[in-house]
Amino acid sequence: MSVKRPVALISLAAATSLAVAACGGPETAAGSDGESTETVTFTWDRNTAGEDEDPQYEETSVEAPVNPETIVAFDIASLDTVGALGGEIAGAPLDNVPDYLADYLAEDAFNAGTLFEADLVAIEAQQPDLILVSGRSSALWEDLNEIAPTVDLSPAGSYLETLERNTTFLGEVLEAEDEAAEAVESLNAQIEDVRAQTAELGTGLGLMVSGGSLSALAASGGTEGGFTYRSGIMYDVFGVEPVIDDIQGATHGEPVSFEFVLEENPDHLFVIDRDQAVGTEDAQAAAEVLDNDIINETAAAQNDRIHYLNPVAWYIVYGGLDTTQVMIDDISAAL
């Protein structure tokens, strides 16, 4: 079940888009019939130090099988990309898979644990062919790699560089190189469009609202460890001009008061509702927090320019193909 769909899709794609310039790696061969012994090599700098230690990188290479039958994804962004390229995920931390990506799970998908903790027994029982980790789940690499080839798709370089690298790799794995290239191209083009418009948008401030408190999000180009840039995506990728540029690139921004927002008075507020990311679908806890006299005094509120971003996409997933599309749509809606 899990093999047929990508194969069908890929043969269809191969038939219809032969004219598209070939960009697949030399190791991937056309005409695979499901059982393949080919592999794609993925190499990255693996952090061998513990989570809170100074990072120590070691170059690591893993041979990922082409056209794997059973893929387990701890990285939701990779789940997104695999699904968008026509693949199917057999196991994932199911609680963390957002609704808009639920279709990319196999019908009998099993729960592989949480983003931080793998259910090794369940995974072993499924005998996966390939396991995908990144960021939060990187620390699971050693355990998981004993079960099946495990690839760490943690960010390296800018957001878009990582997106392209991961999409290209997963495209090769799924024998969907053309779709991968097209998807990246399409997203890049849309982002260029958006950037052209955000340039005239005025200033913006990213706010994370969580538990009734505000944090100002950083504009940071940094990618060390992969955690810092999610808060900066709206500035770094989409070109929103930050209202202040000296916010520390901390993962969750800097705690600020309502008064701070009024004083800096950005033209646009981009709000990530941390509570809603995991809470009830329609609950807008952040809207309740921000509906107050001080915020209502800001230019953003008075011009109706408080934009609520999809918190799951911006905060939890960020990095997959569909998710990047969600983010583009969110920013476009603000234009």
Next chain:
Amino acid sequence: MSTPTTYAPTPVRSARTGVGVVIGAALVLLAVASVFTGVSDVTPASLLRADADSHAQFLLLVSRIPRTVAVLLVGASLGIAGLIMQMMVRNRFVEPSTTGVTEFATLGMLGCIIFAPALPVVGKAGVAAVFGLVGTWVFLQVIKAIPVRQLVLVPLVGIMLGGVVGAFTTFIAYRMDLLQSLGQWAQGSFASVMAGRYELLWLAGAMVVVAWVAADRFSVIGLGEDFATNLGLNYRRVMAVGMVVIAVITATVLATAGIVPFLGLVVPNVVSLIIGDNCRRAIPWVAGLGAVFILACDILARVVRFPYEIPLSVIVGILGAGIFLWLLLRKGSRAH
């Protein structure tokens, strides 16, 4: 003062009055400083200028004064909650955060985040208060069941109880990926306090008044159940009032400002050093000193990383732990 050979004893009462004046003066000074500390330009001068694009007056009314009032209410009421709890348990080392009450209230808060994230703060505080009440009751039952009431054993049991409830809360939050939301709630901070989002604390203020009215009864309670009953006191009713006072204060403070550790422990103990154990006399002192302590901490929290804020609980935790250690280790301490 003049020479060591002077034998005229300093009247204890006037020394106390002196400390009282110092606390009162510090209260007024810090309150004024608190009103004029912040990101925007709100100074006496800017208030008088009152030009069109200045937000000074607006911010003074909507942000600064509410924040200062909130800080005052939190400081005063938390100190009282600690004092009442110490009377009820007859132990100097308890307060809501060392007896599991805060953890129970936090569990209630988590329930709100999960099941009703859009619930207004009043609702969340109400749920937290009910949980806090249950927590106080559970703690008192557990304490009753302990045969030997050693001084250190009681808070130890409370901390363990809090640990169990806290672990449960953390587990749920972890499974629901809510650890950070919970952390934000629990982290003490007045950064998001403003008009319309602190008024709940007046309830905590009302509890201070209740505590004052019932102060003598709490003093008697502090002598033990048998003694209190012999004096004709309705022991259970007074205990119930005390539980409500503690739960409401804990929950409203948690919902508006988060967890403020140590204050309820340190302040009543310091006051007891100065004026002794009379509950009625102690209440204004505890309220005043609690307010002074937390005002200073909140001003520091706003200034250290200006224009950003650091969590108040960090500062309170460091200072509070220091004072607590001093109380434990100082010469002639009764806590051996």
